[in-house]
Amino acid sequence: MPTISSAPTVHTVRITDRRELAPGVVVLGFDAPEMVRVTRPGAFVMVIPPGGESAATALGIYEADGRRASVLFFVVGKRTQELAEMRVGDELGVVGPLGNGFSLDGLSDVAIVAGGVGIASVLLPAQALVASGARVRLYYGARSAELLVDRERFAREGCEVLVSTDDGSMGHSGYITDLLAQTDRRPDAILACGPTPMLRAVARVAAEMNVPAQLSLEETFACGVGGCWGCVVPLVGNSAQAPSFPPADRNGSDVVYARVCKEGPVFWAHELRW
């Protein structure tokens, strides 16, 4: 996956805009031209807690254009709650961009699958693909219609948008991977971001369709930069993304734990041994 982690910096940024897309779903925009310059689709940032009272929070880079980048997050706990209370003009410390992004070279027909908050990491690849002339279909699932945030935005950006909700309040009633499995069109590639159970389902469907899938994983992070080996996922030992380790193909297994924050967060579905 294309690396972006050679250029991360601690940026002290100012919040330029704040939108609440749905109850508990917030977009914070900030001024960070140097970060925008080196950001690639799939990158994330570590947001330093403004009160200094907890670990930094990993958030995907939602938008990156000109001087402005943004993050989109769901309020699920203490740290996202604290970030949700930030106001325009407040200062924030942000480390990034970090991680290895999606591999988009040569793709002409792509299915992007986003579940819930996974939407935060797929706008940049969608924009890049559309700009390169690819056909992009977004499969977008959420708990309810209200939480299908910014779906019109993706349509405006040139994606075909298919949606599902758990409660049936909009689109297909059920899992978004149902729609992916039913498709008559076989894309060149599948890119996906969302909850782990969804990603596992995407991996299964992709294997059945025989389409390479790139999954952006989520794990609990500590350092976010590869220093603690806390965020790992098991990977085939001969993956190009495997960290520098002796081959561990003993006991019939050829696995090594790779860091989601450093070797990932985007991995090839067929290389995961989770």
Added chain:
Amino acid sequence: MPTISSAPTVHTVRITDRRELAPGVVVLGFDAPEMVRVTRPGAFVMVIPPGGESAATALGIYEADGRRASVLFFVVGKRTQELAEMRVGDELGVVGPLGNGFSLDGLSDVAIVAGGVGIASVLLPAQALVASGARVRLYYGARSAELLVDRERFAREGCEVLVSTDDGSMGHSGYITDLLAQTDRRPDAILACGPTPMLRAVARVAAEMNVPAQLSLEETFACGVGGCWGCVVPLVGNSAQAPSFPPADRNGSDVVYARVCKEGPVFWAHELRW
């Protein structure tokens, strides 16, 4: 000291008003008619942290009139910071009124000494004394003029106000107890609230003047209601405020530790053995 702790309740109140008297000095008003009804001068409340993330905070009851009570506090740490972020309409849990207040019966000429945040506990006794026809002189000290918050308010309420600042930016340059010691007028009683070093000075001056002093003490609290014995101060064993304990006059000492939250927070200066 007159007890007020027989009627405390957990009140769920709404913030009705919020004023910032100086940078980091906040008054929060709230609607709590039943609490106002039983509040006596010198009472305090335990404010339940809105985020549920730390211990409750002890704050004096600043105002209590009709349906409205208020607290006045300085932002010094995490909990007061959290309270400072409360907005009009927010809900707050408040336990009170608690503690034993000032003893005001029969006083006709009173010196009230307030240092810094100590001002929060002396408005109610000042109002009650003025209403009963007593002469009240307020000795009010702070670090700088800016922090002599609401001093005009006390003048309007009928007090004579003398001020001092550590930096000389208003009034006497130095300690407020300097002014108290220099007075030509011997009051019937001294009431004081403020930092412990100031209270010790007040006790010394009062002893020299041979005037009984009532000190409202501050200690780190845990329960705030007498359940943990964490907030104690040494008191002469035969004090009317001593808790129920065997006489501890051994080793030449007749001391017992009394709880600031339960037996206090107001104590007779001459009964303290600190």
Added chain:
Amino acid sequence: MVDLSVDLGNLHLQYPTLMGSGCYGSGEEFAPFVDLSRIGAVVLKSVTRQPRLGNPTPRLVHTPAGMLNAIGLQNPGIDWYLEHDVAKFADRPCVVIGSVAGFSVDDYAYTVEKLAARDEIKAIELNISCPNVASEGETFACDPNLTGKVVRAARAATGKTLIVKLSPNVTDIGAIAREAQAAGADALAVINTVRGMSIDVDLMRPRLGNVTGGLSGPAIRPIAVLAVYEVARAVTIPIVGQGGIETTRDAIEFFLAGASAVSIGTGNFTDPRIPMRIVDELAEFLRRRNVRSLKQIVGKANVGFANPYQYEGDEG
């Protein structure tokens, strides 16, 4: 109707929530605004044979997600206590459990016998783990032999339920727990506070008058959950889990780790409504999952993990 009741030896409690010793006075202090009939039981502040003035001040320090205390067992001594205080506990609308601390096996036996003889007291908690007394206050819970001795003496002194309170400040809490059970404990309280210290950087001196103190509150919850988990593997008697419980989910963590009941101490300093809230929400939590009795979830943290990938040299 969800059954939240629990039996600790021959003591039956309708609710599985006890108020931690030293944190709740005798219940009276909270009675004006807490319905004591809905909180399970109050464990009284620990009492000793002789009166104790307690530690010099300050006795409390707030720390990240917790607090240090060093009260030093301030109490009027068992004789005064029996004469002046105990009779008042008769009309408490909750179960009242006595707590006894001491400095010798003899002290414990004497105090337990006198206190347990009173009808107002339904059970005895043996505090052998107070970290806040200068000499051997905690030594008993730090040594399996001493634990055995003091528990046997207390057991001989009363037929009422005997809860032994353990210290986390040991290398192997399971070994101490086994000894306490063998010596006749009916239940174990796990854990007392964790030893700690805080220094005032401006004054360049310890913040507590006693220099060191005991850490409590959410900061120690992971330590307490593990201690309960380990003790549950070492004994068959019920455990009263405690350390940083503030929410219903916190309490359930302890039940799943192996506690039959829980105790709330520092949580009452955050919000005195917490115990009532836990009783209500616990019933609701179980009802939603069609669990009819709390007992069914005690110790039910599945531990089905194993490292699926190994190098030859791996131990883990």
Added chain:
Amino acid sequence: MVDLSVDLGNLHLQYPTLMGSGCYGSGEEFAPFVDLSRIGAVVLKSVTRQPRLGNPTPRLVHTPAGMLNAIGLQNPGIDWYLEHDVAKFADRPCVVIGSVAGFSVDDYAYTVEKLAARDEIKAIELNISCPNVASEGETFACDPNLTGKVVRAARAATGKTLIVKLSPNVTDIGAIAREAQAAGADALAVINTVRGMSIDVDLMRPRLGNVTGGLSGPAIRPIAVLAVYEVARAVTIPIVGQGGIETTRDAIEFFLAGASAVSIGTGNFTDPRIPMRIVDELAEFLRRRNVRSLKQIVGKANVGFANPYQYEGDEG
């Protein structure tokens, strides 16, 4: 100019701030945005004789004011490490300290000897206190005898500075510290993580793949400060204090308790600018008080308290 330098055995450090083992990789990971020449030293992730895949996932859980980790010493083993990794440490603009873990005295001796032989490595930290490996990973630091044995073996294997890292999960850390000094340690790292556990209430299973883990961060700071204070009373060699340091005032608490240097681990996960900030502010703090050398405040928490009032029976 304030002197912040510190000597640990024959190792001279310009700044008294080390980055905790396992928290800072080899420094390279933070180099793009932290000036490594201003952070003192990096203690590398612990390495073992054999390669280790480490523990199953999840390996991290956030807890109140802290976190649990159970990495399980994932590392490529000493041979691979020497061949592929160590040469890269040569150009780090900070001091690089190796960390060695093991499962037998032999393991330690073997790995220390090989690693310490390399010029890139300026000192060795002996991790005898990792709570996250299934078998005897932590046993060494829990037993004075074993501590003595393993430290003597490591001492025999190298003349470079040997820092022994102690566990807080013991009844008497002072006794272990004395043994480590007697066996030849040049300095002690105090403390490693505190054992803990967290349970997922919805899934009804432990949150960590390894079931138990090590607690770090501000939650354990009072525990760590006390451990340093007690160890400082037990030994004469310098102490590297650690556990929840996030601010300059936190660091000073450790110096006053008796630490000669401090280590920052979890704090880097909150904000990677913390170490540089501490170095700057520490100099400023001392300058304001006219203290010319950090050494002057080490261990200077006055302990002049005594209980002024006593009942006859009082011990405290």
